[in-house]
Amino acid sequence: MAEYFVGKVDEFPPGTSRLVPEAGKFGVGVFNIGGEYYAIANYCPHQGAPLCVGHITGTTAAGAHNDVLWQRDGEILRCPWHSWEFDIKTGKTVFEPTERIRTYAVRVRGDDIILDTARSALEQAA
């Protein structure tokens, strides 16, 4: 079984997320960022924490004169255990992206949001 019903479009507004516990080995988190849907495995590659219960947040960038800039608010997921930051759109870590989580395809069929665990987000984009 590769397809999972996530919810209705009008019940899943931007800035919210859902966990599909029966999908994949550890469950899959689905996120609505600005009207686009993204799905990642509920498993942190660091120590195996349930990643998708972490906070959705942003991250910092260095500005001129030691300024610290806040950016990408709503696109970064922090692991509940050690606060590792992940880019929800790509599954890659925000620090040197040597670690990544599995991403999955999400599509809209009529009013239904469907998670497809047979394909990655990258395959969907291609």
Add this chain to the structure above:
Amino acid sequence: MLETVERTSPDAQEKAVTLVDTDVHPVIHSRQDIIDYLPEPWRSLDYGPRAGGGSVIARIYDPPDTALTKGMRTDSFPPRGGAPGSDPEFAYKQLIEDDGVDLAILMSLQARLRANAEQEAAVIAATNSWLADVWLGEHNKHGRFYGSIRICPDDAALAVEEIERWAGDPRWLQIYMTPETTPAFGNPKYHPIYAAAEKHELPLAIHIIRPMGQRLLTPVGYPAYFHEHSAGIPLYYASHLASMVFEGVFEKYPGLRIVLVEGGFTWLLPLMWRMDAYWRECKSEVPALKRAPSEYVRNHVRFTTQPLEESDLSAFRKLCEWTDAENMLMFSTDYPHFSYDDPKWALNRFPKPIRNKIAAENAIEFYGLPTTVSAA
């Protein structure tokens, strides 16, 4: 009426202790929990109408997104409310049931450091009383929790008083103090503490607390960043350890046993090399020492695992072999803090033949813990 003591068959109900967690952090649920244990004048100072409620928060404790996480595992906030580590039943669920920890050694950081040692000792004593009644009392019918008698190292007389207040009570496994102070722990001002620990055959653990102000030390002053401070934590431990070795503490108190908690261990081998080299080159400076410094360390000091270094695995395993991690280390999680180590992840980093020793056997031997627990 005579009470009936129910006895169950130990064979059917017991399971072997295979995982001991040597570093767990309980806190109070609300300030009401602690007020009654704190005598005047300290009670009014912390909890009087114009006081700050015992909160000493002007310190560097700013791990990522502190406003959201409070520096905790974010899945450790108890469903019934309160701070992580404030609900003994929920801690039991996460640690004992979910993580498979058989026995947990509690080290409460509830009492924060104070500028005044007498006040700090009073707040620490109140916390010990609360821990005894709550976590080691009404919420310890399962017998999985053991306590650490916290003391204030800056006033040895009060520290010894606190040790004497609890010594002999089997719920307490060890004494514990925080290292953010001067002078280093080899100094004679601390020796009455070591004498008391030796007398009661209680190990003495050392655990960081990240205090406020000038006591947030590094060997070169005040750190600018949380990460900078955290990466440098081993420097506290290395400095105190070298001081204890060269001031002859282990020669003077041959029964003293030390546990360095949450300070890492990968720095130990080069420190022992250097200490041994200087001892050989100029032993006449420290005539009290009868053995090589590394021998005192191996005979008297143990280390807990968390936070485990996350280096390349083969390099890590080589270092474990060279350091004799098999005999020096005891597993710990640091639950519920954000620097928590998951037991499965942490133990798998060690070579398979030494995992059981680090997971439980070393702690059982060091602390004299039971080898089985009730399986219920």
